[in-house]
Amino acid sequence: MYEVAVLGTLVLMLVSAVDYVRRAWIRETNPVPATWILMMVMMGLSFWMYWDSPRKSWTANIGVTAVVVNIVIILSGVIATNIRYRTLSVAFDKVQKWCLAGGAGVVVFWFFTDQPLISYALVQCVALIGYFATVKPLLKAERSTEPFFLWVAVLFANLCALYPAWVKNDPFSWIYLGRAVPSTILVIYLIARIKGKMRRAGELVRA
Helix, strand or coil: CHHHHHHHHHHHHHHHHHHHHHHHHCCCCCCCHHHHHHHHHHHHHHHHHHHCCCCCCCCCCHHHHHHHHHHHHHHHHHHHHHHHCCCCCCCCCHHHHHHHHHHHHHHHHHHHHCCHHHHHHHHHHHHHHHHHHHHHHHHHCCCCCCCHHHHHHHHHHHHHHHHHHHHHCCHHHHHHHHHHHHHHHHHHHHHHHHHHHHHHHHHHHHC
């Protein structure tokens, strides 16, 4: 069961990343590079801090390991797509800039205190603020090109990661999943709400 949960997390993260890049490549979606750069920084720091701890394991905190692979694939694909269409530009909004500054501050704290668990928890707090940059436009949006499949797959991947976290009783994994699962559910809810509005609007037009 443990191995199945680990493998399920990895497969779901890989499949969702490839599908996301495919959609971006054919211009079905228009992802913003800055968003994925910020996510790469936050999750990269999380992975780095986890591996600085004595409890590090490739499988116990499979959620963080898998999400780093997921983001590397997506970020590479998003950059390649924007280069292909000559639309590559990186502009961070105010929230994202504050998140990057917060990440840098956590690294300084980690350097002086040598407390990977506390630093890791602080990075997850910064990542939670970073989600605000993704969620905020969805609160008032009338349309969304965010792929529903990506976020659903990520949710199921994180749910699979709960079992290894429980078996190994890994505090790093619990902190990550405690942030990731509710955040992902919120994004899914907002996308579903927008798509529901779009569907109802289409039905009214046809009527």
